[in-house]
Amino acid sequence: MAKHILDEFEEKARAGDGQxxxxxxxxxLADSHEKLRGDLCFGQTATSRPGVLEKIGIEMAELATAVRNLEA
Incomplete structure (x- = not known):
């Protein structure tokens, strides 16, 4: 079975090959960046969990509702 390129590169890197x-x-770094982008962005589908920015928006909406209810 073929190795994943990341595994192959890691093996050679650990053997001392600087390149x-x-x-x-x-x-x-690219993998980490992609994960972070996904975590920060809005959910792509109805079944995906909300991203950080979407979660902040949800919290702000709930806070605004609570403040409106205080005024009533």
Missing amino acids: FAIAYALLR
């Missing part, structure tokens, strides 16, 4: 170490670090 593969840089490539491995960049691949890991």
Whole structure:
């Protein structure tokens, strides 16, 4: 079975190959960036969990409702 490119790069990086170490670090950075982007962005479907910004919006709406209820 073929190895995943990230596993292959990690193996060579840990063996001391500096070029593969840089490539491995960049691949890991790209993966982390994609995960962070997903966490910060709004949910893409009705079944996905809300992103951080969407969650803040939900909390702000609930806070605004609570303040309106205080005024009544």
